[in-house]
Amino acid sequence: MSTSAPAHGRVGTRRRERQIRDVMTPCGSGLALLLAFLMLTFAPRGHALRCYKCSDYTGRCDRVQECTYEDACLTLGVRGGETLRQCIRFTDCDNSRLSQLFPWAAPDFWYRCCNNNLCNSGAGGSGSPRPWLLVAGLLAVGLARP
Structure with missing residues (x-):
């Protein structure tokens, strides 16, 4: 008499592992592509943020x-018409x-904070990443799926 476990138990476990891996791989690679895209789009470019200061x-x-240590640009306006711009x-x-x-x-002020280079200009600046980059990333993730 043999005391070892039946061979079909190990085969069934391997089959389930392979099924799980086959299901997870497309999703995992799509997720990896999405994460890589987001990191490239939103990661700092290797230099400090620049803001208007006045x-x-x-x-x-x-x-x-x-x-130097700040990660945003501020535009702060007060009732008398003075506008302050700086890093924050x-x-x-x-x-x-x-x-x-x-x-x-205080108490009568308005403000705007943004985190792109020179986004605190008086001309409205760019407070968000370029939309075509986001669309391209989503298309890449969609095309990577089977």
Whole structure:
């Protein structure tokens, strides 16, 4: 009499593993492509963020600041018409924190935070990635699936 397990038990386990792997592989490769695309689209480009830096009433700002520890650009406007532009940490972009950082501007101010180079210009800047990159990435993931 043999005490070993029946051979069909091991074959059934291998078959289930192969079925799981076959199901997971297309999804996994699509997910890997999507992650790679997102990293390439939204990852820093190897240099610091650049923002306009000035405080004026004209809306024109030509001075550029390279942000060292900050990861966003701020445009803050106050009722009298003064506009402040500078680098800021994105986590500081809320009413409460900005009121602490700029008490002279509170309580009547508006603000905009963005995280692309020179996005805090008076001309509306680009606050989001280029839409065609997003479409191209989604198409690539869709085409990668069987």
